[in-house]
Amino acid sequence: MWYELSKEFIYNTIGLEGKLADASHFFIYDTVKIWFLLLSIIFAVSFLRTWVNTEYVRAHLQGKSALYGHVGASLFGIITPFCSCSAIPLFLGFIQARIPIGVTFSYLISAPMNNEIAIAMLFGLFGFKVTVMYIGFGLLVSILGGYFIGKMGMEKEILMDVKPINAKLEADLVRFSMKERAKEAWDYTYDIFKKIYLYVLIGVGVGAWIHGYIPTDLIARYTGEGNPFAVIIAVIMGIPMYSNAAGVMPLVEVLTSKGMLLGTALSFMMAVTALSLPEALILKKIISLKLIGIFFGIVGSGIIAIGYLFNAIL
Amino acid sequence: MKIEVLGTGCAKCAALENVVKEAVAKSGKFAQIEKVDDMMTIMEYQVVSTPGLVIDGKVVSTGKVLSVDDVVALIND
Numbered sequence: 001m002w003y004e005l006s007k008e009f010i011y012n013t014i015g016l017e018g019k020l021a022d023a024s025h026f027f028i029y030d031t032v033k034i035w036f037l038l039l040s041i042i043f044a045v046s047f048l049r050t051w052v053n054t055e056y057v058r059a060h061l062q063g064k065s066a067l068y069g070h071v072g073a074s075l076f077g078i079i080t081p082f083c084s085c086s087a088i089p090l091f092l093g094f095i096q097a098r099i100p101i102g103v104t105f106s107y108l109i110s111a112p113m114n115n116e117i118a119i120a121m122l123f124g125l126f127g128f129k130v131t132v133m134y135i136g137f138g139l140l141v142s143i144l145g146g147y148f149i150g151k152m153g154m155e156k157e158i159l160m161d162v163k164p165i166n167a168k169l170e171a172d173l174v175r176f177s178m179k180e181r182a183k184e185a186w187d188y189t190y191d192i193f194k195k196i197y198l199y200v201l202i203g204v205g206v207g208a209w210i211h212g213y214i215p216t217d218l219i220a221r222y223t224g225e226g227n228p229f230a231v232i233i234a235v236i237m238g239i240p241m242y243s244n245a246a247g248v249m250p251l252v253e254v255l256t257s258k259g260m261l262l263g264t265a266l267s268f269m270m271a272v273t274a275l276s277l278p279e280a281l282i283l284k285k286i287i288s289l290k291l292i293g294i295f296f297g298i299v300g301s302g303i304i305a306i307g308y309l310f311n312a313i314l
Numbered sequence: 315m316k317i318e319v320l321g322t323g324c325a326k327c328a329a330l331e332n333v334v335k336e337a338v339a340k341s342g343k344f345a346q347i348e349k350v351d352d353m354m355t356i357m358e359y360q361v362v363s364t365p366g367l368v369i370d371g372k373v374v375s376t377g378k379v380l381s382v383d384d385v386v387a388l389i390n391d
Contacts, residue, residue, distance in 0.1 A: 053377055054363040081377065085324030086364045092353065093362035160353070169360070187381070 077110025102150015263310025
């Protein structure tokens with residue numbers, strides 16, 4: 001409905017024609033659609049999050065089996081908020097509760113990858129199926145990545161002496177009235193939206209320009225089947241882009257519609273969210289460069305493997 | 315009354331500290347505000363997500379920047 005309405009507005013009310021009309025229609029249609037979806041999905045996710053906080057996750061994972069730990073930590077990563085600025089207390093707090101280092105990494109991979117902005121953007125731009133694939137394969141990377149890091153015996157790579165607590169931590173869900181939860185979710189949503197709406201606008205704007213002006217075969221040659229290294233290049237390019245997921249994803253969508261393979265797009269988006277340079281710099285204060293290297297290496301190769309696998313199947 | 319803001323120098327932690335200052339002024343109570351950035355102390359309070367807010371030794375909030383009114387309510391509790 002919104003598609004026809006915005007089309008009517010551009011072509012008949014304003015009276016634009018040709019490529020310019022095409023690009024402006026795409027721009028208005030996409031921006032408004034994504035803004036709307038961002039608001040509703042971030043609200044829904046942050047509403048659900050008012051039940052669980054990181055302290056609860058830690059208490060819940062304490063003393064659990066390795067398998068339960070990896071799977072549980074990865075799943076909790078979806079529904080808890082994550083800010084790379086609290087990576088240090090989180091990491092040390094988990095170790096303090098004697099949660100294995102591999103399980104801690106499962107959480108550290110899953111939480112930023114499944115952040116609400118990425119999920120909302122994916123859903124808005126690529127639809128339900130791709131979003132589910134992204135979450136599913138993201139879980140796989142965080143479960144296996146954490147498992148491998150745990151197997152490598154990296155405990156000595158933690159640069160800080162953590163005194164473990166032996167007592168059983170108590171796990172309480174956050175108690176709030178529905179009204180308080182809704183208010184908190186809305187405050188959070190508004191806060192996030194204020195920070196990213198401009199990036200979305202710019203991202204969709206550049207996307208609209210590509211959509212209207214750059215020929216399809218050019219994009220297909222560099223990002224499609226014509227380039228066997230596309231996945232690897234995409235992952236490396238994704239590392240410094242964490243804070244701009246909202247602006248980058250509209251571009252990826254346009255590139256995909258013009259011949260970039262979906263596996264390459266998925267790998268790129270996973271690299272944007274899971275491999276973040278600021279997070280690595282923060283973690284460097286408490287774990288060795290070697291462990292950070294291993295962390296990036298394992299997650300990076302997992303993401304690259306998924307990209308190639310996807311491109312081969314689809 | 316002693317209010318501690320737990321956090322290792324992130325933007326949200328500074329934001330919460332400012333909120334607390336404003337809330338104390340608004341509540342009219344006398345309170346000592348302290349910014350805690352020592353990791354070991356934060357861990358002793360069992361806080362995993364910063365910023366954390368501690369009033370008289372009790373953790374009342376973690377992982378978020380509260381509003382001034384929320385903090386005033388916590389102070390008056």
